[in-house]
Amino acid sequence: MVEVAVRVGGAAGDGIASVGEIVAKSFARLGLHVFGHNAYQSVIRGGHVWFQGRASTERVYSQGDGCDVVYALNPETAEIHGPSIKQGGFLVYDPEKFTIPDDRIPVGATAIKVPTLAIARKFTSQSILQNAAGLGAASYLAGLPLETIQGALADSFGKKKGEIVEWNIGASAEGYRVAREAAGREIPAIAPAGPPKLLMTGNQAIAVGAAAAGCKFLAQYPMTPASTIMHWLAAHSREVGVVVKQAEDELAAINMAIGASFGGVRSMTATSGGGFSLMVEALGMAGMSEIPLVVVESQRSGPSTGLPTKTEQGDLNLMLGAGQGEFPRAILAPSHPVEAYRATLRAFELAEEWQTPILLASDLHLSENFATVDRGEITFPTEVSSLFTVTPNGHDYLRYAYTANGVSPRSLPGQAGLQYVSGSDEHDEKGHLISDTKSGVPLWVAERTKMMNKRMHKLDGLRGATAPPYLEGPADAELTFVTWGSTLGAVRDAVKLLAARSHVTSILVSPTVYPFHGAEFLALAAGAKKLLLVEANYSGQFGRLIRAETGFDVPHKLMKFDGEPFYPMEILQKALGVLIDGGK
Amino acid sequence: MAGSSTAAAPAGVGTLLPLVGKSDTKPTWCPGCGDYSVVAAVEMALKKLKIPSHEVVIVSGIGCSSNLPHFVNSYGFHGIHGRALPIAEGVRWANHGLTVIATGGDGDGFGIGCGHFVHAMRRNVDLTYVTMNNQIYGLTTGQASPTSMMGQKTKSTPTGVIENPIDPIALALASGATYVARGFSGDVKQMAELIQNGITHKGFAFVDTMSPCVTYNKINTFDWFRQRVYKLDAAGHDPTDIVAAWSRSLEWGDKIPTGLFYRTEKPTYEDLEEVLAAGPLARQPAGLSGRESILDEFL
Numbered sequence: 064m065v066e067v068a069v070r071v072g073g074a075a076g077d078g079i080a081s082v083g084e085i086v087a088k089s090f091a092r093l094g095l096h097v098f099g100h101n102a103y104q105s106v107i108r109g110g111h112v113w114f115q116g117r118a119s120t121e122r123v124y125s126q127g128d129g130c131d132v133v134y135a136l137n138p139e140t141a142e143i144h145g146p147s148i149k150q151g152g153f154l155v156y157d158p159e160k161f162t163i164p165d166d167r168i169p170v171g172a173t174a175i176k177v178p179t180l181a182i183a184r185k186f187t188s189q190s191i192l193q194n195a196a197g198l199g200a201a202s203y204l205a206g207l208p209l210e211t212i213q214g215a216l217a218d219s220f221g222k223k224k225g226e227i228v229e230w231n232i233g234a235s236a237e238g239y240r241v242a243r244e245a246a247g248r249e250i251p252a253i254a255p256a257g258p259p260k261l262l263m264t265g266n267q268a269i270a271v272g273a274a275a276a277g278c279k280f281l282a283q284y285p286m287t288p289a290s291t292i293m294h295w296l297a298a299h300s301r302e303v304g305v306v307v308k309q310a311e312d313e314l315a316a317i318n319m320a321i322g323a324s325f326g327g328v329r330s331m332t333a334t335s336g337g338g339f340s341l342m343v344e345a346l347g348m349a350g351m352s353e354i355p356l357v358v359v360e361s362q363r364s365g366p367s368t369g370l371p372t373k374t375e376q377g378d379l380n381l382m383l384g385a386g387q388g389e390f391p392r393a394i395l396a397p398s399h400p401v402e403a404y405r406a407t408l409r410a411f412e413l414a415e416e417w418q419t420p421i422l423l424a425s426d427l428h429l430s431e432n433f434a435t436v437d438r439g440e441i442t443f444p445t446e447v448s449s450l451f452t453v454t455p456n457g458h459d460y461l462r463y464a465y466t467a468n469g470v471s472p473r474s475l476p477g478q479a480g481l482q483y484v485s486g487s488d489e490h491d492e493k494g495h496l497i498s499d500t501k502s503g504v505p506l507w508v509a510e511r512t513k514m515m516n517k518r519m520h521k522l523d524g525l526r527g528a529t530a531p532p533y534l535e536g537p538a539d540a541e542l543t544f545v546t547w548g549s550t551l552g553a554v555r556d557a558v559k560l561l562a563a564r565s566h567v568t569s570i571l572v573s574p575t576v577y578p579f580h581g582a583e584f585l586a587l588a589a590g591a592k593k594l595l596l597v598e599a600n601y602s603g604q605f606g607r608l609i610r611a612e613t614g615f616d617v618p619h620k621l622m623k624f625d626g627e628p629f630y631p632m633e634i635l636q637k638a639l640g641v642l643i644d645g646g647k
Numbered sequence: 648m649a650g651s652s653t654a655a656a657p658a659g660v661g662t663l664l665p666l667v668g669k670s671d672t673k674p675t676w677c678p679g680c681g682d683y684s685v686v687a688a689v690e691m692a693l694k695k696l697k698i699p700s701h702e703v704v705i706v707s708g709i710g711c712s713s714n715l716p717h718f719v720n721s722y723g724f725h726g727i728h729g730r731a732l733p734i735a736e737g738v739r740w741a742n743h744g745l746t747v748i749a750t751g752g753d754g755d756g757f758g759i760g761c762g763h764f765v766h767a768m769r770r771n772v773d774l775t776y777v778t779m780n781n782q783i784y785g786l787t788t789g790q791a792s793p794t795s796m797m798g799q800k801t802k803s804t805p806t807g808v809i810e811n812p813i814d815p816i817a818l819a820l821a822s823g824a825t826y827v828a829r830g831f832s833g834d835v836k837q838m839a840e841l842i843q844n845g846i847t848h849k850g851f852a853f854v855d856t857m858s859p860c861v862t863y864n865k866i867n868t869f870d871w872f873r874q875r876v877y878k879l880d881a882a883g884h885d886p887t888d889i890v891a892a893w894s895r896s897l898e899w900g901d902k903i904p905t906g907l908f909y910r911t912e913k914p915t916y917e918d919l920e921e922v923l924a925a926g927p928l929a930r931q932p933a934g935l936s937g938r939e940s941i942l943d944e945f946l
């Protein structure tokens with residue numbers, strides 16, 4: 064088994080993410096499983112940012128613990144990440160930029176001095192070229208073949224050709240050579256482990272998924288960590304035939320998306336908690352007027368502006384409760400780009416089938432980190448069904464007709480003889496208001512109840528149409544993790560770490576957070592020996608939902624709200640504690 | 648009952664499609680409310696243009712005035728307070744073959760929705776925005792609105808308004824609207840004409856109608872306006888002259904101009920959005936079937 068992690072760190076503006084992405088991409092091209100972790104701050108220049116590409120011949124679901132190679136562009140990086148270097152690992156830096164006293168070199172690690180600036184000067188006066196030299200050095204130490212890294216490096220310039228690309232290629236070769244000489248031992252090159260894999264972020268998977276699902280309209284207002292959904296679709300707008308509208312604010316974004324959906328196209332908006340807070344009223348309108356809508360809520364650390372570039376799962380309560388009154392909704396919570404792609408497809412189907420808003424719960428950890436996906440894991444639907452499903456029937460068309468499952472035939476503007484008024488006020492089957500002159504009159508009091516029942520009945524349908532919880536791992540595990548969303552990744556890695564220590568654990572996975580599948584959850588939980596809830600927020604919001612829906616309190620809890628994603632080791636440590644500890 | 652009696656007519660060749668008219672819902676406005684004139688003018692304009700009712704979408708927010716879509720037999724979207732414009736823009740981009748009209752009140756458009764007002768105009772979205780400006784919050788029973796005049800006593804300003812009113816016409820000119828007009832509920836014919844020309848205008852057409860609230864605004868009444876309004880065209884105003892439009896927009900007091908302030912041609916948002924060149928979005932193919940090479944960039 065091959066398992067290797069490379070970390071590149073420096074200041075914002077140093078080009079860290081692109082170096083890291085090239086490393087991650089190179090691993091993916093070798094057919095390895097990769098998790099690319101992009102850690103940055105809310106500054107454009109300065110501060111401390113780092114990117115880690117972790118690769119393995121086995122599936123990896125998180126950034127993991129520790130790394131094998133650190134390429135430090137500044138002394139701070141050496142300071143912060145040195146302790147993470149594993150036994151036998153390397154610390155790459157340029158002594159022309161700064162020095163690290165021998166006693167500051169982490170125990171068990173070898174310092175590799177690479178004259179990155181000097182190498183860069185051989186080609187150009189632009190110091191950014193130092194990154195290519197450092198990349199080359201780090202790549203050698205990580206076991207990446209030079210051709211692989213150079214291929215990914217050249218491709219990162221896109222269609223650009225010429226001396227810039229050549230300089231980069233040259234500098235990377237120089238760095239590679241220097242590292243080979245300095246390493247003190249031959250690092251075996253990683254052999255291809257299979258066909259190249261796709262490397263994508265959760266947001267890219269969501270964007271591709273939306274286009275594949277037939278989404279034709281995205282309205283969005285920039286907000287980390289949701290913005291890159293808009294960036295991908297905007298860059299591919301013509302190619303995929305999706306209108307991308309940067310709205311004046313999130314109020315406009317969601318209302319535009321609702322208008323477009325009413326007008327006859329699948330549509331979506333995406334935001335983070337702050338923007339979602341602004342969308343709340345319109346979300347209810349989509350529920351009330353029964354308009355299909357997909358909303359991506361990519362959470363970041365709150366409250367308020369919080370930690371804009373750090374992760375959290377603190378918006379579950381908000382998503383569950385967003386909007387005055389009650390209306391049906393579903394919340395899907397993928398944990399990995401493949402799941403995000405599929406959940407996006409499903410969200411569009413559900414929104415249309417049940418004519419109500421569907422929330423896709425992501426977070427910074429899923430939205431912005433990279434993971435590998437087998438090409439075969441992403442298949443585009445062969446046919447996207449038309450929205451023109453209602454034909455005039457010679458009778459008065461009832462947009463909100465009472466039906467067995469609560470879903471009424473929806474006409475689209477432009478269809479003759481099927482006009483109606485879509486209303487945010489309570490209305491009758493025809494769409495006529497019962498809020499003004501009729502409300503409070505007994506006949507219409509009964510009508511209101513019927514209309515509420517009709518809409519809310521869709522929740523049962525949604526429960527049946529969404530994926531129930533399932534158990535990952537054996538039924539007789541010593542301990543069962545309960546988690547949701549992106550945290551599942553680190554839990555999966557923790558399960559492996561525990562297995563290596565002869566502890567058999569399992570995960571109770573809830574791909575659908577709402578409507579909560581209480582009966583299925585309880586059945587699975589009943590069979591578990593010990594249960595440990597893991598989620599990235601302060602109060603255990605998912606645990607509270609479980610309690611509210613089932614009366615069952617997951618006995619052991621691991622919460623985290625420091626802005627950082629879970630590390631498998633911290634989950635392992637907690638799990639070991641629970642295993643030793645008594646109680647269920 | 649024009650809507651329901653003809654609803655059975657199937658879409659197709661040789662069928663006379665129903666034109667815009669009244670719906671089977673009777674307006675619930677107070678007797679004498681200015682908004683009766685506005686719905687009449689909207690209907691007259693659309694009838695004149697012979698646009699079939701199913702090709703029209705009237706979008707509104709919340710307020711007395713925002714109930715308007717219910718009284719017309721076209722498609723309608725009675726949205727939430729202040730959001731008529733973004734909803735209307737979304738409808739328009741989903742299907743730019745439709746005639747989209749946004750309507751609402753002064754609170755809806757210039758208060759809670761003011762941000763959208765400015766942005767829709769700078770985008771020059773091809774839709775018509777008809778505001779029923781009664782300088783008061785009608786539906787919430789008479790609080791000050793962003794267009795209430797200085798000193799006006801309302802429920803929320805018992806000692807008089809102490810803020811300057813928004814001037815929607817000047818704001819529209821400043822925001823790049825390409826068709827800017829003012830109507831008055833006392834003159835339905837003029838208003839219908841302004842709306843009709845607004846609909847045929849390529850780009851964002853703004854028609855602010857002075858539509859008195861007979862219940863809660865005892866100052867800006869029909870009579871108050873009748874004593875003050877004069878017609879811009881009769882006064883020799885040149886609607887292609889932006890500077891003249893500016894100076895006319897500042898007139899508010901003893902004399903209040905009505906009619907077309909300004910009109911110009913600019914590319915619309917729909918003209919410039921390249922994806923829409925392939926036809927209305929709702930009729931375009933959707934999905935990525937057979938386009939797997941899109942994934943190559945992730946390799």
Ligand SMILES: Cc1ncc(C[n+]2csc(CCOP(=O)(O)OP(=O)(O)O)c2C)c(N)n1
Pocket residue numbers: 709710711712713728751752753754755756779781783784785786787792860
């Ligand atoms: C978000 C929100 N805030 C407040 C209200 C209450 N509200 C309903 S209509 C309205 C103002 C109506 O004034 P205007 O838009 O001028 O319409 P008019 O009734 O005068 O025609 C208000 C504040 C609401 N419906 N939604």
Ligand code: SF4
Pocket residue numbers: 675676677679680681682711712781785786859860861862863
């Ligand atoms: S309250 Fe005023 S605006 Fe509302 S319907 Fe009555 S007159 Fe018209």
Ligand SMILES: [Mg+2]
Pocket residue numbers: 710752753754779780781782783784785792
């Ligand atoms: Mg008003």
